[in-house]
Amino acid sequence: MKKFKKVLKGERIMLRFLEPSFEIAKIVFETTSRSRKHLTPWMEWATEKGLQKAEQTFAFLQGCKNGYEKGTQVDYGIFLGKKHIGNVGLFDINEKYKSAEKGGWLCPEEQGNGYMTEAISLLLKEAFEEVGLNRIQSRIDEKNTKSQAAIKRQGFTYEGTGRQTAFIESENRWENLMTFSILKNEWMKKNK
Numbered sequence: 001m002k003k004f005k006k007v008l009k010g011e012r013i014m015l016r017f018l019e020p021s022f023e024i025a026k027i028v029f030e031t032t033s034r035s036r037k038h039l040t041p042w043m044e045w046a047t048e049k050g051l052q053k054a055e056q057t058f059a060f061l062q063g064c065k066n067g068y069e070k071g072t073q074v075d076y077g078i079f080l081g082k083k084h085i086g087n088v089g090l091f092d093i094n095e096k097y098k099s100a101e102k103g104g105w106l107c108p109e110e111q112g113n114g115y116m117t118e119a120i121s122l123l124l125k126e127a128f129e130e131v132g133l134n135r136i137q138s139r140i141d142e143k144n145t146k147s148q149a150a151i152k153r154q155g156f157t158y159e160g161t162g163r164q165t166a167f168i169e170s171e172n173r174w175e176n177l178m179t180f181s182i183l184k185n186e187w188m189k190k191n192k
């Protein structure tokens with residue numbers, strides 16, 4: 001399978017592969033730290049405990065790079081000019097079945113401008129048209145309507161809901177995760 005390119009250019013944003021350097025770790029740590037309250041309802045890693053120091057972000061970036069080298073994941077920073085506004089990527093990339101799962105977030109002040117929609121489009125284009133994946137899924141908390149809307153805008157199909165699939169400790173509640181997916185032929189038809 002081909003490797004994902006390290007830079008994907010959109011009309012307004014740019015996706016840059018998150019290299020494990022201290023400089024990038026400091027930037028990502030700063031964005032995630034100030035977005036913490038907005039992320040914790042949905043993302044387990046974004047707790048105070050998980051975001052204490054930039055060294056934790058550096059370790060995360062090293063894991064991302066290892067995953068990229070093994071071909072199991074790809075993680076991009078979303079940049080608006082020089083400003084880092086969030087991340088988007090794929091994990092659990094399965095070379096045999098050509099499938100993967102999508103994840104991502106934006107800092108709160110840059111929501112509502114379509115930047116995640118643009119980021120997901122760039123990612124799907126690369127995944128389906130260049131790398132050769134066939135299926136991408138996204139599992140989203142049934143309460144997370146903004147994330148569901150971003151996925152539906154791309155033409156993902158709702159497949160079903162897994163009851164109590166994950167546990168959000170910061171909120172002391174189980175998550176019912178809705179599964180959505182898009183296939184290569186659906187993407188090609190929509191974007192021809």
Ligand SMILES: CC(C)(COP(=O)(O)OP(=O)(O)OC[C@H]1O[C@@H](n2cnc3c(N)ncnc32)[C@H](O)[C@@H]1OP(=O)(O)O)[C@@H](O)C(=O)NCCC(=O)NCCS
Pocket residue numbers: 038039042043104105106107110111112113114115116117118139140141144146147150
């Ligand atoms: C999920 C998340 C990324 C969605 O952010 P978002 O800004 O709503 O998503 P988009 O970038 O696609 O923007 C869509 C919004 O911008 C508006 N918009 C403006 N210009 C637009 C454009 N050119 N294209 C598309 N939408 C545009 C849309 O109308 C929509 O606004 P609305 O919510 O008021 O209807 C964000 O809420 C987030 O980071 N949440 C916390 C983390 C999280 O939940 N991650 C996902 C876990 S599964």
